[in-house]
Amino acid sequence: MEPVKIVDGLAVPLDRANVDTDAIIPKQFLKSIKRSGFGPNLFDEWRYLDQGEPGQDCSARPVNPDFVLNAPRYKGARILLTRDNFGCGSSREHAPWALADYGLQALIGPSFADIFFNNSFKNGLLPIVQPAAVVDTLFAECEATEGYRLVIDLAAQTITRPGGEVLGFEVDAFRKECLLNGWDDIGLTLRHADEIRAFEARRRIEHPYFFS
Amino acid sequence: MEPKTLYEKLWSSHLVREEPDGTALIYIDRHLVHEVTSPQAFEGLKLAGRAPWRVHSIVATADHNTPTDHWDRGILDPVSRQQVETLDANIREVGALAYFPFKDERQGIVHVIGPENGATLPGMTVVCGDSHTSTHGAFACLAHGIGTSEVEHVLATQCLLQKKSRTLLVQVDGALPAGVTAKDVVLAIIGRIGTAGGNGYAIEFGGSAIRGLSMEGRMTVCNMAIEAGARAGMVAVDDTTIDYLRGLPFAPAGADWDRAVTYWRTLHSDDGARFDKVVRLDASQIEPQVTWGTSPEMVVPVGARVPDPAEVSDPVKREGIERALKYMGLAPNTPIGDIPVDQVFIGSCTNSRIEDLREAAAVAKGRTKAGSVKRVLVVPGSGLVKRQAEAEGLHEIFIAAGFEWREPGCSMCLAMNADRLEPGEHCASTSNRNFEGRQGAGGRTHLVSPAMAAAAAVTGRFTDVRTMQGA
Numbered sequence: 205m206e207p208v209k210i211v212d213g214l215a216v217p218l219d220r221a222n223v224d225t226d227a228i229i230p231k232q233f234l235k236s237i238k239r240s241g242f243g244p245n246l247f248d249e250w251r252y253l254d255q256g257e258p259g260q261d262c263s264a265r266p267v268n269p270d271f272v273l274n275a276p277r278y279k280g281a282r283i284l285l286t287r288d289n290f291g292c293g294s295s296r297e298h299a300p301w302a303l304a305d306y307g308l309q310a311l312i313g314p315s316f317a318d319i320f321f322n323n324s325f326k327n328g329l330l331p332i333v334q335p336a337a338v339v340d341t342l343f344a345e346c347e348a349t350e351g352y353r354l355v356i357d358l359a360a361q362t363i364t365r366p367g368g369e370v371l372g373f374e375v376d377a378f379r380k381e382c383l384l385n386g387w388d389d390i391g392l393t394l395r396h397a398d399e400i401r402a403f404e405a406r407r408r409i410e411h412p413y414f415f416s
Numbered sequence: 417m418e419p420k421t422l423y424e425k426l427w428s429s430h431l432v433r434e435e436p437d438g439t440a441l442i443y444i445d446r447h448l449v450h451e452v453t454s455p456q457a458f459e460g461l462k463l464a465g466r467a468p469w470r471v472h473s474i475v476a477t478a479d480h481n482t483p484t485d486h487w488d489r490g491i492l493d494p495v496s497r498q499q500v501e502t503l504d505a506n507i508r509e510v511g512a513l514a515y516f517p518f519k520d521e522r523q524g525i526v527h528v529i530g531p532e533n534g535a536t537l538p539g540m541t542v543v544c545g546d547s548h549t550s551t552h553g554a555f556a557c558l559a560h561g562i563g564t565s566e567v568e569h570v571l572a573t574q575c576l577l578q579k580k581s582r583t584l585l586v587q588v589d590g591a592l593p594a595g596v597t598a599k600d601v602v603l604a605i606i607g608r609i610g611t612a613g614g615n616g617y618a619i620e621f622g623g624s625a626i627r628g629l630s631m632e633g634r635m636t637v638c639n640m641a642i643e644a645g646a647r648a649g650m651v652a653v654d655d656t657t658i659d660y661l662r663g664l665p666f667a668p669a670g671a672d673w674d675r676a677v678t679y680w681r682t683l684h685s686d687d688g689a690r691f692d693k694v695v696r697l698d699a700s701q702i703e704p705q706v707t708w709g710t711s712p713e714m715v716v717p718v719g720a721r722v723p724d725p726a727e728v729s730d731p732v733k734r735e736g737i738e739r740a741l742k743y744m745g746l747a748p749n750t751p752i753g754d755i756p757v758d759q760v761f762i763g764s765c766t767n768s769r770i771e772d773l774r775e776a777a778a779v780a781k782g783r784t785k786a787g788s789v790k791r792v793l794v795v796p797g798s799g800l801v802k803r804q805a806e807a808e809g810l811h812e813i814f815i816a817a818g819f820e821w822r823e824p825g826c827s828m829c830l831a832m833n834a835d836r837l838e839p840g841e842h843c844a845s846t847s848n849r850n851f852e853g854r855q856g857a858g859g860r861t862h863l864v865s866p867a868m869a870a871a872a873a874v875t876g877r878f879t880d881v882r883t884m885q886g887a
Contacts, residue, residue, distance in 0.1 A: 220739065221732050222611055222711050226851045231832045235481065235495040237455035237502050239564075249853045258495055287732060289612040292645065293849060294830075295547040296453065297563035318615055318647050319547060323563035376579070378439040389565075390466070393441060393573040396433055400575055403432045403443055404470075413668035413676045414445045414540060415472065 207386035208328050211309040211356040213282025217346045218272060223286065224293035225320060229302040233258055242298055243305030247273060277350050285342055286313030290331075291320025300327040310356050312363070314339045325379045326389070330358065332373045358384060419686035421583050422652055423618045426558035426683075430541050432575055441575045445540040446557075449476040449512070449567070450526045451503040452832070453545025457568035458506040469574035474512035475535045478503055479525045480832045482518050484795050484822035491518065496833065514666070516799075524798020524824040527551040527765035531635065532800055534664025538653045538680040543570055548765045548848065550641040553650035554634035555657060556683040558618075560647035582692040584617040584646065585685075588625040590699035595882035597775065598633030599767060599846065599865035601625065601697075602640040603705035607715040609695055614646030617693065620685060621651050625699035631660040632771040639766045640848050643712040652684035706752050706878050707850045707863040709740035714850070716752060718868070718880045724748035743852055744860050745840065752878050755862070758841040760792040760873040761855070762819075762866055764829035767846035768797030770804050772866040776846075777810040779870035779881060785818035786876030792819040793835060795827040819873065831856045844872035 233245045235258055244262035249255075251273060253266040267274045273281070284303070290313050291299060300323045303311070310330040324331045334342070345365070346352040355364040358380060363371040382389055393400075408415050420428075432441040454476075461468065468474075481496035483489075491497040500518055507515045514535065516523040522533065527548050530536040542552040542559035545567040552559035562576065570576055586605055606613075619641050626634065634651045641649025651657075658677055661667045668676045685691075703717035714737075716722070725737040725748060741748065746755065762768075762776050773796065785792055794814050796802040802824055805811055811821045828835040829847035831854070837843050839858025846869050847854075850861035864872065871881040 219732075219735075221736050224711075224849070224851045226830075226849070226854050230853055230857070231830050234452050234832065235493075235499050237459070237499055239456045249857055255857045289615065289645065292611055293547065293642075293851060295545060295561035295563055297456075297545075297565060300563075315612060315615060317612075317645060319561055319563060319642075323565065326563065326565035376439065377437040378435055378577075388464075389577055390464070390569050390572045393569065393575055393577065396441060397573075399433055400441070400443070400469075400573060404574065407443065411539065411676075411679065413672045414537065416666075416668070416672075 205328050205386045205388065208309065208330055208383040209358055211282055211330065213309065213353060214278065214280055215283040215285055215342070215346045215352050215354050216272060216278040216281035217285040217343045219287065219343060221287040222289045222292055225291055225296050225299040226293055228291070228299040229296065230256065232256065234296060234298055239301055240305060242302035243307070246302040246306045247271070280307065282307060282309045283354050283356070284308050284311045285339065285346055286311050288313070288315050290316050292317040295319045297323045300324045300329045304329050312339065312342060325383065328383065330356065330383060332356070332363065334371065334373065338371060419688040421685045421689040421691060422556060422620055422650055422683060423558070423581065423583050426539070426541070427580055429539070430558065438579050440578050440580065442541060442578050444543050444570050444574055444576055445473060446475065446535060446542040447473045447570050448526045448530055448542065448544035448549065449474055450480060450544070450546060451478045451499045452480045453564050454506065454567055455499065455502045456564050457571060458510070460568045461571050466572045468510050468571045471511040472513045473574065475514045475530060476503065476507050476512050477516040477523055477526050477529055478518045480826045480830065482825040483833050484825050484827045484835055487519055487823055521799040524801065525765045525768060525826055527639065528768060528797030528801065531555065531631070532664070532798060534661055534667030537661065537667065538657060538683050543576060547642045548639050550647065550649045551635050551639040551765055553638040553641065553648055554631060556650055556653045556680070558648060558650070561642065581618040581648065582616055584614060584619045584693045584695065585691040586619055586621050586695050586697070587623040588621065588697045588699050589623040590625055592625055592628070592699045592702065595867065596702050596704060597865040597867060598629050598636040600702055600705045601699070602637045603707065603712065603715045603863060604697060604702045606640065606644045606712045607705070608697065609644055611643060611711050611713045612645045614641060614644040617646045618648040618650065619644065619646040621649060626651055627654060630771055631656060632769040635769065636766055640712070643848055653680045704865060704868050704881055706868065708744065708746060708752065709737070710743055710850055710852050711740070712848070712850060712863060714740055718752055718878055720752055722746050722748065722750045722752065754877065755842060756788060756877055757844045757872045758790050759837055759843045760789060760869050761828040761843055761845040761847060762869050763793065763795030763797070763827050764847035765797065766848045767866050768795060768801065770801050772846065773801070773805045773810050776866040776870040777813045779867050779884060780817040780819065780874065781813050783817055783874040785873050788876040789873055792873045793822055793828060794819050795822045796824050798824045817874065828855050830854060844869045844878065
């Protein structure tokens with residue numbers, strides 16, 4: 205994974221609650237056995253007017269002009285503003301793969317679904333929780349201001365708004381280190397292989413029926 | 417000793433190590449694998465030159481992409497076929513405790529085959545790259561869905577990086593009225609706490625109404641814990657749990673069985689254990705439920721009407737209701753009983769077990785599909801469920817009613833195979849998600865119990881199953 209330190213980019217507001225991972229990347233694209241190439245089908249049913257199928261050339265498809273990601277002013281956005289419970293539903297990691305492949309690097313919202321939240325960190329996508337009132341303000345400012353950019357500094361745990369105001373945010377120390385360094389957490393876990401082996405040996409004696 | 421919740425017992429018995437910030441390594445006993453969320457994990461493992469830690473923890477099957485008819489023709493969609501063949505190749509190379517490939521007599525939905533084979537045992541940690549892994553919590557397991565990176569992590573290390581969840585007790589006491597099922601209980605719970613109500617929590621379902629459920633019913637309830645936002649749902653061990661497991665292929669036997677049962681009897685929350693949150697429901701007040709919108713929390717009793725957004729003050733909520741009504745093609749205040757049904761789906765990891773099929777058959781018996789209903793699919797959860805249903809003659813009841821009796825798989829719960837809705841069609845579905853496009857682009861899903869789905873199939877609209885004879 206590439207390290208994530210600073211996200212400096214255009215924000216795009218997706219103003220709906222309970223956005224599920226089926227909406228983020230519909231099921232027909234889950235047939236792929238790759239991790240990449242999901243960006244063109246991000247939010248497929250909202251983004252296009254026709255029905256998407258795997259392997260299509262999306263550049264030739266009719267786009268939905270009413271969908272916010274299609275507005276020219278949000279082209280090249282790096283930060284997605286979200287509402288409550290973003291990423292609910294299916295555990296498909298194809299959802300963060302699609303968001304990242306599209307070019308998004310951070311999400312800011314009042315709450316995220318647990319599995320999606322976890323999956324995002326594994327893919328260099330930073331989900332940031334902010335109080336609902338702050339998120340309301342960011343939505344209002346973003347919608348009112350063309351070219352609305354935010355600067356997220358992960359090391360300092362700050363979001364800087366265009367006027368220079370700075371917001372703080374919380375992030376787990378472990379996840380932060382992994383993102384800043386681009387660490388692969390399997391490698392980190394395997395540093396504790398002896399402890400895992402010792403635990404497993406004890407468990408095998410105590411509960412042999414779990415190992416048959 | 418400090419009284420502990422079931423979740424705390426399961427957590428502490430699997431804790432390998434914990435960092436100062438609370439990030440923990442927990443040991444994984446059972447790893448369920450299916451074709452959709454595993455290929456990238458196997459590939460990652462191979463690219464990094466890593467070996468799987470304990471292949472005997474793996475139970476695998478192909479379920480999401482597999483067709484439910486004409487098995488003699490194989491998998492026609494080449495992309496689906498490649499994914500299933502990739503699983504075949506990966507398991508052939510790596511190994512597993514058990515693999516039930518496409519067409520195997522024990523193949524089926526991963527959350528049906530684990531329990532019915534005794535591969536899901538109380539006290540285990542169970543993971544799968546699938547959010548409905550919460551199902552297995554019905555056996556007092558710590559069971560939850562994970563992403564593909566975590567699938568690879570578990571393959572490589574037999575552990576998962578986790579932070580401890582908060583605990584939520586959902587206590588359902590009282591007697592369920594006739595015609596009201598486990599599905600109605602869990603939909604009523606989601607209606608109460610919302611789809612984000614369980615975010616950050618592990619839910620324990622307790623109370624006399626939960627204890628009164630069969631294992632099938634408990635699986636239905638735990639299955640939809642994720643629809644309330646909780647990764648994990650669970651129910652304490654009791655005689656019902658132990659009776660279900662006795663004699664299953666992967667369950668312990670002989671002296672091991674006795675030893676296991678002694679341990680399993682400890683898997684309940686102690687008297688006086690503290691939960692971070694408690695929600696109580698009165699089972700006697702629960703009615704058959706029907707979802708009207710595009711989120712499982714958009715649910716009402718069958719006798720109610722769809723809501724009127726004009727009566728909602730919160731703008732985000734109001735817009736959510738307006739958007740859902742538009743997508744569903746419903747006017748505010750429409751009686752649920754007036755919604756016409758185009759298709760019916762009886763199946764999925766929520767409701768495809770033998771008891772579910774019996775409930776549906778009890779309603780279908782001696783009746784026939786309404787002329788306005790285009791298709792009724794009955795998709796058993798596994799080959800074993802199918803065989804049992806056929807031994808009981810349930811398939812004949814369905815076929816006589818004009819329903820289609822299919823081969824096992826995930827089918828129209830998520831429509832990755834050929835079973836799907838056409839745009840604009842309303843479907844009475846026993847599955848778990850009514851999201852936009854879930855059962856096919858433009859499809860309109862209404863979540864119900866198997867009995868309510870069968871009632872919709874024979875009447876052509878949502879009908880209170882309590883008013884139907886024989887149900």
